[in-house]
Amino acid sequence: MSLCFYGEATFFIFVTKFENMEYQIIPINTIKRIESWLNSEVGFSRSMFHNELDYISDVYLLGNKFPIEIQDLYLSIKKEEQEIPYPNCGTDEDKYEFSMTVGQNLVLESGNFKAEYIETLWNTYNKNEDEAYEQQDQDVFYAILLIISIYYKYTQTNGYFDFEDYIADPTQLKYSYSVRPDMLRLYKMFHEKKKTKSNIVTIEYNKQKIELTNDDSWFLNMITPYLDKYLGVSTLEEAETELDKDYPSIGKRGRKRENAILDTITLSIYNLLRHSSFAAKGKGLTDNEGNFILELLKYLKLIDEDSPKNDILNLRATIRNLQKYEVRPNWWKIPMCKMSPNNPVEHLKSYW
Structure with missing residues (x-):
């Protein structure tokens, strides 16, 4: 299903720019809705965004010390509206859950990677107009933006994230x-x-x-x-x-994994697209899915235009091999x- 970034949209993607940095703003309700996919098929864990989730709790706990625009962006529940105890003695998972409860959006850096470009790729290659996929397409698209942000943070932290x-x-x-x-x-x-x-x-x-x-x-x-x-x-x-x-x-x-992060992103995007209107029921990787993945990998500079990996047959073989050996996405x-x-x-x- 086609997505519209501006005007009358199937859904809106919020993007903030600051000092040449792109920020992807991912609705927390979307993450909650598909978190089981993200965990099992993308290798996502909340700890990847330890600092970002911690900031949400700061905005809630300090309340009026932040501008109202920041509170509206980050919070679904404000402290003056509902007092929710912070788990000071809890585990990090307890604190992440607190942030996911009071939070509205997860605000993530994505370097120079732009949502508008990803949207253009989506609309270029996704020709399925089945309205039954509207919600899932929205969720999958946000999940792809999440992957872009995970990858950017991976490159900036050398795979250590906030630890x-x-x-x-x-x-x-x-x-x-x-x-x-x-x-x-x-x-x-x-x-x-x-x-x-x-x-x-x-x-x-x-x-x-x-x-x-x-x-x-x-x-x-x-x-x-x-x-x-x-x-x-x-x-x-x-x-x-x-x-x-x-x-x-x-x-x-089996096949030597020359670039584990390339495998992780390839498999993550493929797994997500299987839940979208991109996928053909009962069939493997379609040409449109494959072209979308390849263009995205080139945009992320993970493969070159003249690389032998920039080929749908090679991509199909790669995905089959990763599935055969039960490789799972791993960002750490x-x-x-x-x-x-x-x-x-x-x-x-x-x-x-």
Whole structure:
């Protein structure tokens, strides 16, 4: 369905410009309506916009210290209209929920990327005029603007979003990249229910090798509670999923992922378009969908005009491959570990 940016519109896209910066203003009700899609199909988490959501709560709590125009832009509920307790002692998720409750719009920087251009692409390639898709097309379009803003923030923060001070800490990096995968492999080995004729455990370290008789499984009984506690996973399936997703073995994923962020954006846009009037029921990627995605990727400077990736057949093969190997969009710079005593920051837990 065609979208109209100005005048009598199917829906309006609010865009603010300030000092050569584009700002996308995404209605919070839209995010709530499709958040399940965003979480599972785009890799979105509210923590990506920790500071922006925190600002909404500031506007609510400080009220009249902000101009009325700012309050109207950011808030659906003003403090003088309804007093809602702020969760001072709550988790970050509790605070995000507070902002989503009192908030009207999420205001996001998008660099030089303009909603008007995305709208032009949409109207160029979407020829379906089925009015039954009006609401979903509106939601999907806003979601695409959200992805553009996520990508811009990704480029500005190197994939750390608002948590660089924590997740770029050398100790945390060592834990995330080295210690945790070792612990996950141990967890997997000791929790797999395989028949064995012997309880012997062999340890090789510093050019020495010893065998433990492990009578009554004392070694396993000692180490498994430690792994249970300090990994924060509760089942073998969880450990296997994390190993497969965040620490895949060389060659295990099939096609080498040369540009993970390109894969993330390609898959995210494709997944969203499947909910719109772009998609042909019961069919794979259409030419119009493909052209829209390719033009958008070129606009974001993720592919070049003369790139072999600028081809619908290549795009179809890429999407099939990503689906085959169950690749999921992931925007974060480092693996998002489960919450545990070794990784106590709740807003960094994985979204799976």
